[in-house]
Amino acid sequence: MESQAPSDTTDAAVPTEPAEAPRATANRSTTPGSEAFRAYIGSGWAERPEVTPAPRAQASFAAARRARVSELFPGKRLIIPAGRLKQRSNDTDYPFRPHSAFAHLTGWGSDSEPGSVLVLEPTADGHEATLYFRERAGRDSDEFYANPEIGEFWIGARPSLAQVAGDLDLPTRALAEVDPLLDEADGETIILREADPAITDRVDAARMVLWDDTDGDRDPEDHEDDDRLARDLSELRLIKDDFEVGELRAAVAATARGFDDVLADLPQIVANARGERLIEGAFYTRARVEGNAVGYDTIAASGPHACILHWTRNDGPVVPGDLVLLDAGVEVDSLYTADITRTFPVDGTFGETQRLVYEAVLEAADAAFAIVRPGIRFREIHAAAMAVIARRTAEWGLLPVTAEEALEAENQHHRRYMVHGTSHHLGLDVHDCAQARRDLYLDGTLEPGMVFTIEPGLYFQPDDLTVPERFRGIGVRIEDNILVTAGGAENLSTAIPRTADDVEAWVRRLSAR
Incomplete structure (x- = not known):
């Protein structure tokens, strides 16, 4: 396996770590940090055509599944994370596989992006679904070459928001835009708890702070609605389309x-x-x-x-x-x-x-x-x-x-x-x-x-x-x-x-x- 950092140690400049360096690499990273290197590695790349695919065959089926979930939870914001990479040892991970409920409701399978989140936002006549994920970074960014977890120099090309929106026939937004929804979560927000513990912790923390006193004696640590979502998403798969x-x-x-x-x-x-x-x-x-x-x-x-x-x-x-x-x-x-x-x-x-x-x-x-x-x-x-x-x-x-x-x-x-x-x-x-x-x-x-x-x-x-x-x-x-x-x-x-x-x-x- 390749080392998780470039091996060039001749750069006279003091290396600087990218903002989101992977775990356990800071003490051995030799990623160049000079401005000359940054400028050079960020230039001289051919334009990549932006091809927006037609919706995949599963897209219409996934939309029908989301509609069934919407009927079960009127007026509730539903958060279904894909999950994240799971550590195998030190700074190596198991191959990513999204949570099955996320795959079922999006149609995104082996090509899905770690850390993605599906949100069903309540509307007057049901829910509006949006898929949040971290799209590819530009080649002028540190992430492109210095982050072996998500940088394209390390793991290959990643899709854009427009490409995934066309592929899944589903509105997409940058992953960072989901943060406000997590931080304002209250009793009207329901999450698939097991999919992404870090997101679940954020939702739980927000509930503790923002719980509306008008809800009476409801306990923010009461996860009955969350448990019902997990149950219903499981039961939704009993009959295959x-x-x-x-x-x-x-x-x-x-x-x-x-x-x-x-x-x-x-x-x-x-x-x-x-x-x-x-x-x-x-x-x-x-x-x-x-x-x-x-x-x-x-x-x-x-x-x-x-x-x-x-x-x-x-x-x-x-x-x-x-x-x-x-x-x-x-x-x-x-x-x-x-x-x-x-x-x-x-x-x-x-x-x-x-x-x-x-x-x-x-x-x-x-x-x-x-x-x-x-x-x-x-x-x-x-x-x-x-x-x-x-x-x-x-x-x-x-x-x-x-x-x-x-x-x-x-x-x-x-x-x-x-x-x-x-x-x-x-x-x-x-x-x-x-x-x-x-x-x-x-x-x-x-x-x-x-x-x-x-x-x-x-x-x-x-x-x-x-x-x-x-x-x-x-x-x-x-x-x-x-x-x-x-x-x-x-x-x-x-x-x-x-x-x-x-x-x-x-x-x-x-x-x-």
Whole structure:
């Protein structure tokens, strides 16, 4: 990685720090500060054409989403920050990803600017939306060359206000202009608290000072309205619009190609002592080629690691005769992500017990999918899968009670081998809509446009003495992404091989290339 300061130490002038120098660089900065340098670096640049793009496809959908939020909060100023860069170590940061609610309401995805703020200002007939962000600085400014966090010499070209306004079909203003709105915040201002703690602190401080006594006994530290905004923005994403469904299809298709990439690399993967890392790397390459990144840390779990539900260390070998559980999803540039799991035999053939377990999990997944249609409750999907899991584990003699007894709420013995849930909503977040109310999520009724996973599994830990030795160390999960339609449901990931026979043929075909 390049040093965070120019290396020229021959300038006789005493260096001066730019007004907004990045953290932890002041003690080693060698940025020239002479007037001659400033004049020279700020001159001699070609004119850059200002091209204002036509609105992106998502712009009209984002406008419709903002209109729905406006209806929920009449007369209230709404502040939805994008968030800021998050420190990884010292003066290096994680790649920026805006808060999902901000992306949902603006249409700005992987190309969004850190620190941006969306404000919905109340009007007589709704709200006027404005996007505040820090546009590019001129080449005659210190920022251009001396600030590695935002300077274009360091991170590349940044957009102008006019370009973003045209791209998102949304009025834009300089970021500094949002300051008065933050400093005059009171009970009529509502903020998405979790998105940007620094902005939230400013709003809270303003509320303490400016709270109108006519509001009675309301406590400025009462965040009920803020919490309702977070909840409503989460619930707004429960039903996907046509644009969102299209992006999820694209994410699933890219993920399918990523799985193919992994299988094609199996000979190299098996030959490496940390083959799981090669699986992770092969999939990540596809995610970067076709999207923004992965939607979550890839689980590349081989052998007994497949029994660890969130195994992301991915540092183990991939051994012929074992199974690999690969749970991965491509996040496309709009930030919608797939979430798919396939379990496959390293050498292309399931062992007898491996196939027995695999087919039980597939049966559970198919049973859950079979009941999906508008009008059923979300929790019924899990119940359908668990009925199969309980029956099969009872048949194998693993339970101290019958399947029927295990399914009773006070028992649940079969859950020892599958402690996680069967489904979660999917979208901008891999676990989307997480702040929605229980009666709209777990106890909610399915509606067309909902997208979620179905992902039963069975996990027999290597040291689990309740199961015969032949089961120990086997972990299987099969996960698909499901769209509720007017007439039932569509499995968006059904093109990725699912049956045991198809998976075997898939592995043999691709790994033999």
